[in-house]
Amino acid sequence: ERKATQGEVGARPSEVYAEDWWSHARPTFEFHGYYRLRWELFNSFALGRVDQRAQALWPQPADNSYRQDRPVSLCNPSESSTGGTRSFEWCKNDTQAGANMRFRLNPELHISDNLRILSQVDLLDNVVLGSTPDGYVNQPGADGYRVASRGGYSPLGAFSSTQWAPSAGVNSTKDSIAVKRIWGEYMTPIGLLRFGRMPNHWGLGMVANSGDGYDSDYQSTVDRLMFVTGIKKYDIYFAGAWDWTNEGATSASFQELEGQPYDLAQYDDVNQYVFVAVRRKNPELQKLELARGNMVLNGGVYFAYRQQTLANDSTAASPPGAPLGQTADNVAQGYVHRGAEMVIPDLWFQFLYKKFRFELEAAMIYGSLDLRGQDESDYANVLSPDDNGWGIRQFGLATQAELIEMEGRLRVHFGFGYATGDDDVPSLEPRGSGIGAMDPQNSTDRTYSTFRFHPDYRVDQILFRNILSRVQGAYYFRPGVDWDFARDKNGQRAGLGAAAIWSRASEFVQAPGNARDLGIELNAQLYFQSKDGTLNDDPDKMGGFYTAVQYGVLFPLGGLGQLQGEQAIQEVDLETAQTVRWYLGILF
Known part of the structure; x- marks a missing residue:
């Protein structure tokens, strides 16, 4: 029988009970994240090409008269003039500039030393x-929003005041508010159980990238049930996961x-279904080994198996697709x-x-599809009946080497x-007939082989980051x-950075x-970081105020030019693209 106690917990250790401890040890909240504002200027990102906007690598500015059949004849000869003339000429502009911001919160609710709930919430996300002035309101219309x-x-927009x-x-x-992730973690005696909507990151982030960097824009987020265990003595860990990648239509209704x-x-x-086997040295022991001049090896394998039998990806009215509220x-x-x-x-x-x-x-990525779209006739290979369906054969490789000198x-x-x-696809970017549609093959080959890096694996400022949106069907040296x-x-620093990137297409066609x-x-930057707040005691973590001014210039080569037939229609010279970025952030 429990004895009556008086005073504070711990006054008499022999009388401390679990329920007493729970009544005093309350759950705690931790907040991490950042606030950022980014100003960016893009100059000549269309590279001097005159493609129609729907087929362009980078769409022309809306106020640029880039073709004779696409004039914007609303500009005065000199816009600085205040005269009464309205003798308009073609508007010419190859620059786009603006700013965006994000406030990211990563709240953590620690219920006990082995149980917690983690989340990620973005406010005013990019x-x-x-872009949201007073008076600007959209309504659904017959052909979309109006x-x-x-x-x-x-x-008028000229009178906007807030x-x-x-x-x-x-x-x-x-x-205004987007809840990106929420998941729970429970540390059992034999391993860690994770469940919910959580980040997915592996290796360098070439395929699965959590996108948690201070300048990130894309993420890998998975709905997952995962268990991690291992042999801590040897720094070897194993994990198995079950992912809800795409459930298809649900009963949700308006x-x-x-x-x-x-x-x-x-x-x-x-x-x-995912299996992971990895060897990763404890960070503190790793620092000790390196300080002793010893070599450290880490590595592992992330293996995923994906399968789908039926699908309704239709965007047409007949047969019906699977929008919200559709009946079974x-x-x-x-x-x-x-048959994926x-x-x-x-x-x-x-x-x-x-x-x-x-x-x-x-x-x-090695696999196959029975059908690429909604047409059942897409399965049969008329020229080779033994080779029905479509193959997926894609490969990607990324390496990084770094040498640190002068005390870091x-x-x-x-x-x-x-x-x-893929030498049967005419573009580096997807050019399917609809959103998510797969590209047509130009020959009898029925294999898709264009590999695409995760868009948050950043290597430059212009070509792969913006114009192509990611590394795809290409290789680079940096x-x-x-x-x-x-x-x-304490980690406060100011510095300079520079890089050169030579990019080439894997298949020239x-x-x-x-x-x-x-x-x-060519990329260059000037940066400054102060160490303030909760992260100022760790030089290896970004914390406090951070700002950087970055400049990039792209010299396009023949692969980004126009074909002879296109030049015969309208001859153009490739133009150098430039960008200037200014990052202002507070990290905590």
Whole structure:
């Protein structure tokens, strides 16, 4: 029988009970994240090409008269003139500039030392500054959204006096607050159980990239049930995961916003199962080994198996697709036998010795599809009946090498990346007939082999980051250097950085100009970081105020040019693209 106690817990150790401890040890909250504002200027990102906007690598500015059949004849000869003439000429502009911001919170609820809930919430996520002025309201129309009539106090955009909060479908494509992730973690005696919507990151982030960097824009987020265990003595760990990649249509309806929606079918589910085996040295022991001059090896394999039997990816009215609120009978009418199956092995290797680091990630996507779209006739190979369906054979490789000198103030690095191309597809970017549609093959080959890096694996400022949106069907070489010319022991620093990127197409026919060389890009930056707040005691973590001014220039080569037939229609000279970026952030 429990004895009555008086006073504080711990006054008499023999009388401390579990329920007493729980009543005093409350759950704790931790907040981490950042606030950032980025100003960017893009100059000549269209590279002087005159493609129609729908087929362009980079769409022309809306106020640029870039072709004779696309004039914007609304500009005065001199816009600085205040004269009364309205003798308009073609508007000429090849520059786009603006700013955006994001406030990211990563709240952590620690219930006990082995139980916690983690989350990620974005506020004003990449909202373009000035994009939600008062009076700007959208309404659904017959052909999409249309702008509603303005009120009397803001009859024109020129009279805007404030900014409204973003609201999806009203004045923005996003709401002001976006809950990106929530997951739970429970540490059992034999391993860690994770469940919920969580980040997915492996290796260098070439395929699975959590996108948690201070300048990130893309993420890998998975709905997952995962268990991690291992042999701590040998720093070897194993994990198994079950992913809900795509459940297809559900019973969710606009007529009933409460209750529990459920999956309408099982055969249309995209099932994914993951196995991970990795050797990773404890960070503190790793530092000790390197300080002793010993070599450290880390690495592992991430293996995923993905499968889908049926699918309804239709965007047409007949047969019906699977929009929100669609009935099970209508969803069934749009089913096709997708027959998708893929295996994705992803290898990661890290070599550390003193101040040198080398990392490698290599991944392959090997699989098949019965149908690419909604047409059942797509399965049969008329020319080769023994080769029905469609194959997927893609390979990617990324390496990073870094040498740190001058007590961490000088970092010399070299990067290389390779993504397989496809000589039967006429573009590096997807050019399918619809959103998510697969590209047509130009020959009888029925294999898709263009590998695409994760878009948050950044290697430059212009070509792969913006124009192509990611490394795809190309390879690159990237030497660079960063130098902290001022650095304190707590991590406060100011420095310079520079890099050169030479990019080439893996298959020359995919490049717009049918040549391998895409371009040479030069990047430079000036940065400053103060160490303030909760992270100021760890020099290896970003914390406090951070700002950087970055400049990039891309010299396009033949692969980004126009074909002879295109030149015959309208001759153009490739133009050098430039960008200037200014990052302002507070990290905590």
